[in-house]
Amino acid sequence: MLTQSLNAKAINTQISGGKVGPAVHPVSDQFGAITGHVGLVATEFSYHKDEEIYGEDEPAEYVYQVVSGAVRSYKLLSDGRRQIGAFHLPGDVFGLESGATHRLAAEAIIDTTVRLVKRASLEKAAGTDVQVARKLWTMTASELRHAEDHMLLLGRKTAMERVATFLLEMDRRLAVAGMMALPMCRRDIGDYLGLTLETVSRALSQLHAQGILGFSGARQIVLRNRQRLHNLDA
Amino acid sequence: MLTQSLNAKAINTQISGGKVGPAVHPVSDQFGAITGHVGLVATEFSYHKDEEIYGEDEPAEYVYQVVSGAVRSYKLLSDGRRQIGAFHLPGDVFGLESGATHRLAAEAIIDTTVRLVKRASLEKAAGTDVQVARKLWTMTASELRHAEDHMLLLGRKTAMERVATFLLEMDRRLAVAGMMALPMCRRDIGDYLGLTLETVSRALSQLHAQGILGFSGARQIVLRNRQRLHNLDA
DNA sequence: CGAGTGATTGAGGCAAGTCAAATGTGGTGG
DNA sequence: CCACCACATTTGACTTGCCTCAATCACTCG
Numbered sequence: 313m314l315t316q317s318l319n320a321k322a323i324n325t326q327i328s329g330g331k332v333g334p335a336v337h338p339v340s341d342q343f344g345a346i347t348g349h350v351g352l353v354a355t356e357f358s359y360h361k362d363e364e365i366y367g368e369d370e371p372a373e374y375v376y377q378v379v380s381g382a383v384r385s386y387k388l389l390s391d392g393r394r395q396i397g398a399f400h401l402p403g404d405v406f407g408l409e410s411g412a413t414h415r416l417a418a419e420a421i422i423d424t425t426v427r428l429v430k431r432a433s434l435e436k437a438a439g440t441d442v443q444v445a446r447k448l449w450t451m452t453a454s455e456l457r458h459a460e461d462h463m464l465l466l467g468r469k470t471a472m473e474r475v476a477t478f479l480l481e482m483d484r485r486l487a488v489a490g491m492m493a494l495p496m497c498r499r500d501i502g503d504y505l506g507l508t509l510e511t512v513s514r515a516l517s518q519l520h521a522q523g524i525l526g527f528s529g530a531r532q533i534v535l536r537n538r539q540r541l542h543n544l545d546a
Numbered sequence: 547m548l549t550q551s552l553n554a555k556a557i558n559t560q561i562s563g564g565k566v567g568p569a570v571h572p573v574s575d576q577f578g579a580i581t582g583h584v585g586l587v588a589t590e591f592s593y594h595k596d597e598e599i600y601g602e603d604e605p606a607e608y609v610y611q612v613v614s615g616a617v618r619s620y621k622l623l624s625d626g627r628r629q630i631g632a633f634h635l636p637g638d639v640f641g642l643e644s645g646a647t648h649r650l651a652a653e654a655i656i657d658t659t660v661r662l663v664k665r666a667s668l669e670k671a672a673g674t675d676v677q678v679a680r681k682l683w684t685m686t687a688s689e690l691r692h693a694e695d696h697m698l699l700l701g702r703k704t705a706m707e708r709v710a711t712f713l714l715e716m717d718r719r720l721a722v723a724g725m726m727a728l729p730m731c732r733r734d735i736g737d738y739l740g741l742t743l744e745t746v747s748r749a750l751s752q753l754h755a756q757g758i759l760g761f762s763g764a765r766q767i768v769l770r771n772r773q774r775l776h777n778l779d780a
Numbered sequence: 781c782g783a784g785t786g787a788t789t790g791a792g793g794c795a796a797g798t799c800a801a802a803t804g805t806g807g808t809g810g
Numbered sequence: 811c812c813a814c815c816a817c818a819t820t821t822g823a824c825t826t827g828c829c830t831c832a833a834t835c836a837c838t839c840g
């Protein structure tokens with residue numbers, strides 16, 4: 313099913329180690345660090361806004377890297393409550409599992425292109441090449457680090473502290489020329505921070521009123537005072 | 547400093563692969579799975595109740611396995627708010643890092659004995675033995691899985707759902723003859739679940755009043771109806 | 781330029797937090 | 811062995827930060 317849909321829509325297949333698209337940041341090309349060593353076949357593939365990439369508990373057949381666009385990884389409760397565990401931005405690897413299935417679902421936030429390799433081929437490479445095995449471990453470990461930081465946020469920070477942390481994270485990860493263009497809506501931010509979209513909006517309005525940030529459209533944000541934002545972040 | 551204190555208090559050094567203490571569950575002996583392969587030296591060591599094992603951001607010199615007792619891993623905010631990321635019970639490995647430092651601090655909840663090996667020797671073994679490298683990865687991946695589940699709990703579950711989840715987790719991990727002896731106090735439980743100790747206590751009282759659990763002392767709990775607890779867990 | 785979705789703002793409610801007091805309990809020394 | 815003490819837990823009364831529900835506003839994109 314997934315394979316069919318991939319084959320039907322694949323737009324480009326290449327031997328990795330070839331040139332990397334402009335959206336992939338060179339110093340953080342985690343995928344290349346693996347595929348370059350072992351000559352794995354990487355395929356490019358695109359998803360539309362809100363399209364599912366894989367579901368929770370689905371077999372983990374592929375490992376992905378965002379080329380352009382943005383992805384949300386999340387879990388759902390039976391009544392629809394959602395917790396987004398991470399946002400994946402250009403250059404990020406996602407969907408890497410040590411076990412057989414995906415622990416979270418993944419969806420494109422906006423139209424998104426990914427590069428992907430078969431999980432089985434990575435596993436095989438890791439069995440031969442210790443460098444690859446080490447890389448898989450460190451990628452999982454940095455996801456764990458993020459999750460540990462996020463548990464602190466979700467369990468113990470106030471709404472304003474959460475929003476401040478979020479803004480500083482996004483500023484670090486996607487600011488260009490001091491401005492960030494958020495790909496996600498207020499509901500996504502709320503579901504990432506364990507808040508409602510209204511609470512996120514109120515916190516942003518308050519930061520705007522205090523001159524800590526500026527808007528040019530709801531999703532174009534300029535941080536005017538990172539120091540004060542850090543102070544609000546506990 | 548750490549090394550000194552370790553040397554001063556070490557009570558037993560052995561080549562691993564020897565017999566395992568009775569408190570370590572045989573089917574989940576993650577440590578043995580590693581050390582058995584490469585003949586690493588494991589040392590036993592004990593900590594008193596509330597003693598720090600390592601601090602946040604401290605160099606990760608050792609990897610630990612609980613032999614007996616219980617350990618909490620946590621992060622602190624500057625004003626003292628605490629988030630416990632995990633409890634480590636007999637058989638569990640903790641303190642395993644891919645990077646140079648510990649991401650969370652660790653403390654003994656009660657008097658605790660651990661087995662430990664040098665991180666550097668594990669790293670070395672992983673460079674030679676692909677089985678070891680794979681094991682390190684899967685151990686980190688299962689910590690990540692727990693953290694992802696816990697983010698959902700912290701971000702989206704109600705107080706009663708959190709406590710129900712906690713009880714089912716502890717029942718699974720440390721119930722003997724249908725009864726569990728919790729090593730941690732209500733404050734630890736609250737800091738694990740993102741609640742206050744009072745809220746934890748009220749939820750437990752309510753479950754007791756509904757006949758879902760029974761007490762013999764505040765920390766000796768017997769689950770009388772796991773199905774109803776599952777229903778409360780969303 | 782208008783429709784539709786996303787964002788903001790307001791008013792009121794409630795789940796969980798805070799503060800405080802009473803009760804229970806395990807550990808220890810007389 | 812038991813009485814006491816220190817601390818853990820429970821329970822109560824009240825507060826509050828965030829949520830819910832609802833209405834308006836403002837982009838974005840046909």
